[in-house]
Amino acid sequence: MSRVSLEGQVAVVTGAARGVGELLARKLSARGAKVALVGLEPDELKQVSERLHGDSAHWHADVTDHEAMARVAAEVGQRFGKVDIVVANAGVATGGPFAESDPESWRRVIEVNLIGSAVTGRAFLPALTRSRGYLLQIASLAAITPAPMMTAYCASKAGVEAYAHSLRAEVGHRGVRVGVAYLSWTDTDMVRGADQDEVMRELRQRLPWPANKTYPLGPAVDRIVDGVERRSAHVYGQWWLRGMQGVRGGLPGVIGTVGQREMRRFADRLTGMRTGLVGAGGAADEQHRTASNTQRH
Numbered sequence: 001m002s003r004v005s006l007e008g009q010v011a012v013v014t015g016a017a018r019g020v021g022e023l024l025a026r027k028l029s030a031r032g033a034k035v036a037l038v039g040l041e042p043d044e045l046k047q048v049s050e051r052l053h054g055d056s057a058h059w060h061a062d063v064t065d066h067e068a069m070a071r072v073a074a075e076v077g078q079r080f081g082k083v084d085i086v087v088a089n090a091g092v093a094t095g096g097p098f099a100e101s102d103p104e105s106w107r108r109v110i111e112v113n114l115i116g117s118a119v120t121g122r123a124f125l126p127a128l129t130r131s132r133g134y135l136l137q138i139a140s141l142a143a144i145t146p147a148p149m150m151t152a153y154c155a156s157k158a159g160v161e162a163y164a165h166s167l168r169a170e171v172g173h174r175g176v177r178v179g180v181a182y183l184s185w186t187d188t189d190m191v192r193g194a195d196q197d198e199v200m201r202e203l204r205q206r207l208p209w210p211a212n213k214t215y216p217l218g219p220a221v222d223r224i225v226d227g228v229e230r231r232s233a234h235v236y237g238q239w240w241l242r243g244m245q246g247v248r249g250g251l252p253g254v255i256g257t258v259g260q261r262e263m264r265r266f267a268d269r270l271t272g273m274r275t276g277l278v279g280a281g282g283a284a285d286e287q288h289r290t291a292s293n294t295q296r297h
Helices: 021-030 042-051 064-079 105-133 151-174 188-195 200-204 217-228 239-268 278-296
Strands: 010-014 034-039 056-060 086-087 135-136 177-182 234-238
Touching: 010 021, 010 064, 010 105, 021 034, 021 042, 021 086, 034 042, 034 064, 034 188, 042 056, 056 064, 064 105, 086 217, 105 135, 105 151, 105 278, 135 151, 135 217, 151 177, 177 200, 177 217, 188 200, 188 278, 200 239, 217 234, 234 239
Parallel strands: 010 034, 010 086, 034 056, 086 135, 135 177, 177 234
Antiparallel strands: none
């Protein structure tokens, strides 16, 4: 598909305080887009906004809160006059055995990654319909292949992939394009946070090449920007992920067999693993929920 110039386009990026969201905002801004940043860390969002090349603004909001996101969508429309691009990037993760997982953290991964993406889409779809715009959903290799110790994350990313594919079929006739972006392990706070657990780090290192590597953030985000310009249905942050689509049907069986062997190898080291959300973004989410609970009581 031909490229759409980003000059003068209005792009909304959720989870924009750090990682993929921050760098994506910077690169979209450098190509002429006006950027609306959304996330849970107002100080960090303000700093990101101040470093952008062009016009930008930031909003503090929980993507799982429909009323908050509806307010953000209205205010973004008032501030910039339109919305052309929405990148649903906000996400959190937790790892470890399902049986010993913290129920609240497990549920929160589903809420942010899946429900939050749907809330974001619902809030901004009217504006995207008016502009005949583009919604890009950030998914993961975890949507293509299951993995032990990642039940919540894999479930959330598989779910959000299906949601986005379904939505594409619904809104295409109205001029709205919907894409799904897939990333393998990319150098972000989330991945570095997961690697702080010795078992999770070693399990990942034992994955077959090329899934056992951590990839630099810059090239992955460049591919996402290219996908935004092309309004692509599928965007691959690493070159080899496209090939995974052709073999994904057989992956659950392979992972089921190999995973059992690996879990047996690590069985005596699984007790006492950290069960909360990982990385700085996970910490920010936990602080937000603690503050919200305190205010309610």
